[in-house]
Amino acid sequence: MAGNAEQETERQGYSAAQVSNFNEQLRKMRNDGARLKFDLGHLAEQLTATRAKTFAQQGLGRRFHLIERCVLNIFEIYPVGRQKFLSIDECTDIAIQFHAFAMNVNALFDNVAWVCLLESGHVLPPKKIGLLKAACQPFIPTNLATFLAEPDITRWFHDYGTLYRDSTAHRIAPYLPSRAYTPEEGERLRQLHAKSMQEWIEPAHDQLRAGSSERLERLDRLEREKEELGRNSLLMCLSLTGEDASPPVYLHPQLLCDWGLAQEIIRHFLVGMRESRGWLALDIPPLEVGD
Incomplete structure (x- = not known):
């Protein structure tokens, strides 16, 4: 422990x-x-x-x-x-x-x-x-x-x-x-970013017909998860x-x-x-x- x-x-x-x-x-x-x-x-x-x-x-x-x-x-x-x-x-x-x-x-x-x-x-x-x-x-x-x-x-x-x-x-x-990320957090961040971009760029036709509220909710969940990843950086760099x-x-x-x-x-x-x-x-x- x-x-x-x-x-x-x-x-x-x-x-x-x-x-x-x-x-x-x-x-x-x-x-x-x-x-x-x-x-x-x-x-x-x-x-x-x-x-x-x-x-x-x-x-x-x-x-x-x-x-x-x-x-x-x-x-x-x-x-x-x-x-x-x-x-x-x-x-x-x-x-x-x-x-x-x-x-x-x-x-x-x-x-x-x-x-x-x-x-x-x-x-x-x-x-x-x-x-x-x-x-x-x-x-x-x-x-x-x-x-x-x-x-x-x-x-x-x-x-x-x-x-x-x-x-x-x-x-x-x-x-x-x-922010600073572990390798695992960095990989998850890339996955979330890819999903977020897909939601913005390639919405399904049925989603467009049904309206954007559900898509915006999914985007919001993706962004919230991204914001919870990592920690403050201890390092300055050039x-x-x-x-x-x-x-x-x-x-x-x-x-x-x-x-x-x-x-x-x-x-x-x-x-x-x-x-x-x-x-x-x-x-x-x-x-x-x-x-």
């Missing part, structure tokens, strides 16, 4: 343990994010270059809050424990938030590089400015550069972050399918077919992972800038964000 219950939970979505873990991570990251916002504001005042201050306040500051709002908006529309089917419009709203999220996470990393460069007083062509761009490396704090050189981080940038940013901006935007196919990603854990990476890069940036210039850190107590 326990095994069957576990399989059913998995079929319907995340396990109870995963739901609890994701919600705990969300709470912790909101609290950490609030603290980092204060710290970032303090560093912006310590910067000596006017344009570096502008990028820290109006670039990093805006994007950091926007990233958080995208995550929270998606979790509000689609809580990790949700069982009720998502509507097409809700899936579209989630995709809109995810597009903004993907673009701004990557842009935040570029903003960090701009602040580092501008504060150094040096100038580079815009296309050579970036946290992983070779020309920009002399201006990145040592601790941040070391963190960025870790294999998991470089893999994230090259295999996922850049792919989703570029695809969102220029090629195929990520989307959340409105395209699953042809030469543009790429692996899908789990929506909720990917959001938490990317948001966490953004926080970690900001954290290394703040420490590195102060250490390299002898600036004092702000003593910020732990913060608890309310619902």
Whole structure:
């Protein structure tokens, strides 16, 4: 019985343990994010270059809050424990938030590089400015550069972050399918669709003479059965077919992972800038964000 219950939970979505873990991570990251916002504001005042201050306040500051709002908006529309089917419009709203999220996470990393460069007083062509761009490396704090050189981080940038940013901006935007099906459910869906099309296209002559009410009732039953199939998709994807196919990603854990990476890069940036210039850190107590 326990095994069957576990399989059913998995079929319907995340396990109870995963739901609890994701919600705990969300709470912790909101609290950490609030603290980092204060710290970032303090560093912006310590910067000596006017344009570096502008990028820290109006670039990093805006994007950091926007990233958080995208995550929270998606979790509000689609809580990790949700069982009720998502509507097409809700899936579209989630995709809109995810597009903004993907673009701004990557842009935040570029903003960090701009602040580092501008504060150094040096100038580079815009296309050579970036946290992983070779020309920009002399201006990145040592601790941040070391963190960025870790294999998991470089893999994230090259295999996922850049792919989703570029695809969102220029090629195929990520989307959340409105439903996910098992192979058996997918076969049943095809059968129901075929029956539905047959009812619409090839009504029998006696049915036409008798009127359309019975045919409409049959169509309604077919559509109701189709609507009961499947479950909410846990996966976001770009395209699953042809030469543009790429692996899908789990929506909720990917959001938490990317948001966490953004926080970690900001954290290394703040420490590195102060250490390299002898600036004092702000003593910020732990913060608890309310619902």
